[in-house]
Structure formats: structure tokens, C-alpha cells
Amino acid sequence: MTSAVGRGRGLIATMIVIVVCSGVVQGYLTPLLPVVGDHVGIGGVGQNNLYLLSQIAFTVLTPLLSRWGDMWGHRRLLLVAVTMVALGSLLIAARPTTATLAVGMVLQSAVVGFFPLLAGILRSRSPEHGRIGMSVLVGALLLSIGAGGFVAGTLSDEHALAGLWTAVPFGALAVAAAIALPTGTAPRAGRFNLPAALLLTLGLGALMLVLTEGEAWGWTSAYSLLTSAAALVLLIAWVQAERRSAHPLVGLGMLRDPRLAAVSAHTFCVAFGAIGFLGANAVYLGTEPDGEGFGLGLGAQDISLVSLAMVAVGFLGSALTPRLARAVGDRAVLAVGGCAGAAGFLSLCLFHSSVPRYLAGALIVGLATGMFEASTRTLSVEAVDEAETALSVGVNEMALSLGAAIGAAVTGALWSAHTTAQGAVTGAGYQWAWAACAVVALGGAAVGLLFRSPSDAPTPGAGLAHPRRTA
Missing domain, CATH: 1.20.1250.20 (MFS general substrate transporter like domains)
Structure with a gap:
């Protein structure tokens, strides 16, 4: 078989x-x-x-x-x-x-x-x-x-x-x-570099802890500040251990390649909203409308159908990405993906009072999700030697996870700052969150413009095919 x-x-x-x-x-x-x-x-x-x-x-x-x-x-x-x-x-x-x-x-x-x-x-x-x-x-x-x-x-x-x-x-x-x-x-x-692995595990664990619990603790509380300091110290120690090691765990030197650095930064920026806002998206869809038209009051099944529509459009964006890359180039694809994410969240800022209007913006975000996930995973492979393929894609996956986590944390913080006495999120809270996602996605588009394809395409024996050679 x-x-x-x-x-x-x-x-x-x-x-x-x-x-x-x-x-x-x-x-x-x-x-x-x-x-x-x-x-x-x-x-x-x-x-x-x-x-x-x-x-x-x-x-x-x-x-x-x-x-x-x-x-x-x-x-x-x-x-x-x-x-x-x-x-x-x-x-x-x-x-x-x-x-x-x-x-x-x-x-x-x-x-x-x-x-x-x-x-x-x-x-x-x-x-x-x-x-x-x-x-x-x-x-x-x-x-x-x-x-x-x-x-x-x-x-x-x-x-x-x-x-x-x-x-x-x-x-x-x-x-x-x-x-x-x-x-x-x-x-x-x-x-295998065990000390680096332990430092990275503890540092990322502390970082994820403060990002997830910071809203409940209070971002300026002693718990949040001490956990943030611990995460910073541990991650700095990890970087130093990586630099001194003959067998680094992640190989931070890969990020000196401007192509991989640009792809990872683009992934972080677009994932900030496209994935970081997914949980908040379900909350908005299920919230009963307030006097200002925020909230749609959908049931669980209707919310799942909206999510299915978003991922279906994401599938379309993913399938079209190789063809678009052949037509306009990788740099333009990254820029278009970031701009699409920004346009989707801007649409949510302006048009959100009915299901059809909200769905229009949500589907654009879904399209951007498919585009950036397909393009960045491909480019992170092509940016390194074949022996480092899995590690390079892993770096991109880390950028995605951190972008989504920080996006969700920022959304939670903005919501906490704009709530009613009963604890419901106000319209301003939603608007600020959508605007933040749009701005960061635009940053992803700008970073995408910094990407430069190599002057010579890799041969089939050395890596993935160049887009102009892909069947």
C-alpha cells in the first residue's frame, strides 16, 4: 500500500x-x-x-x-x-x-x-x-x-x-x-536540546497562561505582571540557550532569512483576527440584539451554519491561492490576503445589524483565512532547506497560534473595557475589537509586501516546485 x-x-x-x-x-x-x-x-x-x-x-x-x-x-x-x-x-x-x-x-x-x-x-x-x-x-x-x-x-x-x-x-x-x-x-x-525544550515549554506556558487568564485576573494585577515577567525571563533564557547550542531546538537563525521572517510576521498578523476572533464571532451571533442593533440572536444550529459558510469560502480561497500566485506572484498574494482580512473586519464595523450584512463581512474574513493559511504554509516550506522543512512549518504554526491567542486576548480586554452594568458587551466594545483586527490585518498586508521570492526557483529534487512549474 x-x-x-x-x-x-x-x-x-x-x-x-x-x-x-x-x-x-x-x-x-x-x-x-x-x-x-x-x-x-x-x-x-x-x-x-x-x-x-x-x-x-x-x-x-x-x-x-x-x-x-x-x-x-x-x-x-x-x-x-x-x-x-x-x-x-x-x-x-x-x-x-x-x-x-x-x-x-x-x-x-x-x-x-x-x-x-x-x-x-x-x-x-x-x-x-x-x-x-x-x-x-x-x-x-x-x-x-x-x-x-x-x-x-x-x-x-x-x-x-x-x-x-x-x-x-x-x-x-x-x-x-x-x-x-x-x-x-x-x-x-x-x-535533542533538553534544556532549551524545558525553557521554551515553561516560557510559552507562562505566556499562554497570562494571555488566557489576564482578563479574569486584571491586566495590571500582581498575578498578570508576575506571570508576564516570568514568561519574558524564561523566553530570553531560551533564546540565549539556543544561540549557545550546537544543536538548537528551533534554530532561530532561520528567522534571519527575510523571507521566513516576513511569512511568519504575516501569519501572526492575519491570524490575530481571522482566528483570534472566532470565539467572539460565535458570541456576537448568539447575543440577543440590543437597542443599537448589536447582536443577532441566532441559535446554536444557525451559528454552526454561519461557521460552515465561512470555512466553505475559506476552502475556495485556499484552492485559488496557487493559481493566484502564478498570476500575480507570492508577494501580491500575501498583500491581498491581508487586505481581504482588513476589508472583512471593516465591513463588520459598518454593516452588522442583520444576518445578510454580517455574513458578507464574515465571508470575506473566511476567504482571507483560506488564502493566508495556504500561502504561508507553502512559503515557509520553500524558504528553507529540505532537512528543516518540518521545523520551518512548525515556526509558522507557532506564529499562527500566538497571533490567534493574542488576538483573542486583545478582544477580551476591549470587551471588558466596554460592558454594561449587567456584564453585556456594548456596541463600542464590538466596534473596537473589529477595528483592531482590521488594523493588524493591514499590518500583515504591509509585511507581505516585504516578501521577496528567490531569484532562482528550486528544482524538484531540492524542494517544492516554483509556482510557474506547478501543475
Whole structure:
């Protein structure tokens, strides 16, 4: 079976199975947590702590799985990551308790390794399909995130905990697909830098903690300030350890390449709103309209349909990105993606009082999401040597996660500053949040203009195909 999926369409089709599992896992628990929380006795604070735990695990596992994949083999680490996700999904479904939810969600966080490791296999086994392959995988991811939440919510309408089984069959299929995949680039020599890994884990954990809990603690409280200081000290120590090491964990020297630096900064800026505002988007859709026309009062099923529409447009944007790159170039694609995100949030600022008007802006944001996820993942692969493929994509995934986390934290802070006596967000709170997302997305467009393609295209044996050679 391995030879049958070694190249071309068979390889991409097998990878789609794994990416769909990733999307379902990322999308199915969000609408279920309130119901599951009531069943197992976890209140709002406990649910938020579970979300925090998973976000810390996401951030920490990204560089670890990427580095291990480049060192010990992409397929080997992908099989480990997929097995972790499958076991976590089964644990949550079979025995939902506070402890199993926490352990299961940490295991499921291994989905962050899927894209970096798949990129390493795709680049080495079928470089001529690199760009179109990445765009198809991103599109499949977006669609499966929306579909996973919709299916899980529908199942839970019949039985409160039935939706927890949504990810289990997809996890089993993903394990089978990972076994069928061929090996990628031969593992490179190196030694795992344990001190750097510990410093990065603790530093990112502290950073995610303050970003997630800062609103509840108060951004100027002692807890927030001390945690921020700890994160800063730990991350500075990590940078120093990386610079002194002959075997760096992340390889910060990669960011000296202006192409990778521009792509990572663009990813951060667009993800700030396009992904960071997703939770707030559902809140606005479900909030009953106030006297000024803010809020749409939709039910859970209608909200999931809006989310499906956004990811469907995102799939379209992802599919069109390679063709657009051939026509206007990579730099223009990055700029257009950032401008599209800004236009979508500006539309939300101006037109938000009815579902059709709000949907117009939301769909533009969805289009920008598909474009930036496809383009930045592809370009982060092409910016480095083949031996560092997974690590480079991992750096991009970290930029995405941090951008989304900081975007969500900024939105929460702006909302907290504009609430009524009853705790409802005022129209000004929504307006400020949309405006902030638009401004940062424009910054992403500006950074995209700094990107420069290499003067000579990589050959099929050295990396992904140049856009003008992509079939």
C-alpha cells in the first residue's frame, strides 16, 4: 500500500484523511463543552481551564514534534502524533470525567504536528505537487473544522454525550493512513536540546497562561505582571540557550532569512483576527440584539451554519491561492490576503445589524483565512532547506497560534473595557475589537509586501516546485 500512495494524487489523498481528522478534532469539542461540563460537573471556570490547558499543549508541542520529525523521521513522528490524537479522542468518549477530559485534550493537541510533518513528507516524496497539495490540505482542514462541530452538535441534540464519539472513527482512519504513508527525508543527525525544550515549554506556558487568564485576573494585577515577567525571563533564557547550542531546538537563525521572517510576521498578523476572533464571532451571533442593533440572536444550529459558510469560502480561497500566485506572484498574494482580512473586519464595523450584512463581512474574513493559511504554509516550506522543512512549518504554526491567542486576548480586554452594568458587551466594545483586527490585518498586508521570492526557483529534487512549474 505504501508504494501506491508514494507519489502524486494518492499521496495527497492519503494525507487528506489525516488532515480531516485534525480538523474534526479541532472543531467538535467547542460546541459540546457546555453540555459535557454540566454532565461531569465542570463549571465555566473549569471549562476555561481545559481550554487553557489545551492551548498550552498546542503551543509547546508545535516546536517539539517539528524538531523530532526532522531528527528522527517525519513519518515516524506523524504516526506517534496521530496515535496520541486517536487515544485522546477514545479516552474522552469512553469515560468523560474531568481528569479524562484534561488528559484527552492534551493528547489531542498533538494535531499541531500534523501539518509540519506532512509538509516534510510531501516535499521529499512529491515536490512537484507541493503548492497545490498544501492548498488542498488547508481547504480540507477548514471544511472539516466546521463539519466536525456541526456533526457533533447534531449528535448531541439526540443524546448529550453522543457527540463525543465524533472524532473516534476519524482517529482510527488517520492511524491507518499514517501507516500507509511513505517515509520522507532521511532523519538528520543531531541531539535533542533538553534544556532549551524545558525553557521554551515553561516560557510559552507562562505566556499562554497570562494571555488566557489576564482578563479574569486584571491586566495590571500582581498575578498578570508576575506571570508576564516570568514568561519574558524564561523566553530570553531560551533564546540565549539556543544561540549557545550546537544543536538548537528551533534554530532561530532561520528567522534571519527575510523571507521566513516576513511569512511568519504575516501569519501572526492575519491570524490575530481571522482566528483570534472566532470565539467572539460565535458570541456576537448568539447575543440577543440590543437597542443599537448589536447582536443577532441566532441559535446554536444557525451559528454552526454561519461557521460552515465561512470555512466553505475559506476552502475556495485556499484552492485559488496557487493559481493566484502564478498570476500575480507570492508577494501580491500575501498583500491581498491581508487586505481581504482588513476589508472583512471593516465591513463588520459598518454593516452588522442583520444576518445578510454580517455574513458578507464574515465571508470575506473566511476567504482571507483560506488564502493566508495556504500561502504561508507553502512559503515557509520553500524558504528553507529540505532537512528543516518540518521545523520551518512548525515556526509558522507557532506564529499562527500566538497571533490567534493574542488576538483573542486583545478582544477580551476591549470587551471588558466596554460592558454594561449587567456584564453585556456594548456596541463600542464590538466596534473596537473589529477595528483592531482590521488594523493588524493591514499590518500583515504591509509585511507581505516585504516578501521577496528567490531569484532562482528550486528544482524538484531540492524542494517544492516554483509556482510557474506547478501543475
